[in-house]
Amino acid sequence: MKHIILLGDGMADEPIAALGGKTPLQYAHTPYMDQLAAMGQSGLLQTVAPGFHPGSEVANMAVLGYDMPTVYEGRGVLEAASIGVELQPGDVAMRCNLVCIEGDLLKNHSSGHISTEESALLIEALNEQLGSETVQFHTGVSYRHLLVIKGGDKRVACVPPHDVPLHPFRPLLPHAETEEAADTARLLNQLIADSQAILAAHPVNLCRVEAGKDAANCIWPWSLGFRPAMQTLQALYGIEHSAVISAVDLIQGIGIYAGMEVIKVEGATGLYDTNYEGKVAAALKALETDNLVYLHVEASDEAGHEGDIALKIKTIENFDSRIVKPIVEALATWFEPVTIAVLPDHPTPCELRTHTATPVPFVIYKPGATPDRVTLYDESAAQQGVYGLLKENEFMYAFLK
Secondary structure, three states: OEEEEEEEOOOOOOOEHHHOOEOHHHHOOOHHHHHHHHHOEEEEEEOOOOOOOOOHHHHHHHHOOOOHHHHOOOOHHHHHHHOOOOOOOOEEEEEEEEEEEEOOEEEEOOOOOOOHHHHHHHHHHHHHHHOOOOEEEEEEEOOEEEEEEEOOOOOEEOOOHHHOOOEEOHHHOOEEOOHHHHHHHHHHHHHHHHHHHHHHOOHHHHHHHHOOOOOOOEEEEEEEEOOOOOOOHHHHHOOOOEEEEOOOHHHHHHHHHOOOEEEOOOOOOOOOOOOHHHHHHHHHHHHOOOOEEEEEEOHHHHHHHHOOHHHHHHHHHHHHHHHHHHHHHHHOOOOOOEEEEEEOOOOOOOOOOOOOOOOEEEEEEOOOOOOOOOOOOOOOHHHHOOOOEEEOOHHHHHHHO
16 A cells, blocks of 8 residues: 655644634635545644654654654754755754844844745855855755854754744854853854844845845854764665655755655745645656655745734645645545545644644544544544554554554
């Protein structure tokens, strides 16, 4: 039997008064996810291990059943793999956001979702003026980039910028967790300070400001780590031939270390305007030859970070009608049965505008299996599912069994 995971990043939420006490997932019109719930079996999954920050890297690796205390090395190393940066022993890699600073505040984590074309010019300028044998910047996608420090120390406390929109940024700057990491922390703070002058004067930002857009006027490094020691999905579960489809470097990097083929879809943006139909076509084509496909859609997470309730509802409905519907309808005509799972990686509540560690709802539909009594797909309904609360690799074993 083949398998496909449909993951709507950050879809889960908390009850919102403006929605009559419903979550966006409960409020949205999602007939196809509800249909899967009625045909399948539901439950909750704890995707954030105790002691870990509820980041997308932690949550997505947990969905795939990886043991965080064993393999976790931060987000930067995963994105390094995605963009083809080969880390050497002693290289510390970290995510490097281009953020918007306004006065004393960190206005947003994405510089108004700056384009990759614009940000590539900014990263090039940073490398020219701040790069060295020790420090290298690498272009990623949109606001998400990579910073590598040779001989650095990863024991530096850094705050994910999407956790602190509209907070004063200076109290949140990197600081060493050990005496040995002090030099790395000082270097990062110097790079942050130096980047502000370089970026503010760059023609890209001058044009953005003139057009009324947020300037990408500061770097924000975070999530430091060394190259991880991850087993492939084949080694963990005996799965040969698997693929991942995502617009996000982080998810692609997880796929590379997991031994999955990374399939890139033209027009996939990581936002509400992503190429849903292209992703569906790529997933169905991959399933013809692969045994597992992981289809990731980022849009709801970004809407949650923006605190945009209406947009989050729209992204959930798009996920239902433009991802789940065509996948379910197409697979219903296949001779070979395909197990389908739907879930988010973590909640991104609109009123908090950041991730939480609350368990997420999931449904697993296996052709021929007896459904449970759940008939809706949402945070509350899933609590009544036959699976109850799953942890660690229990979801993957239930999904693959």
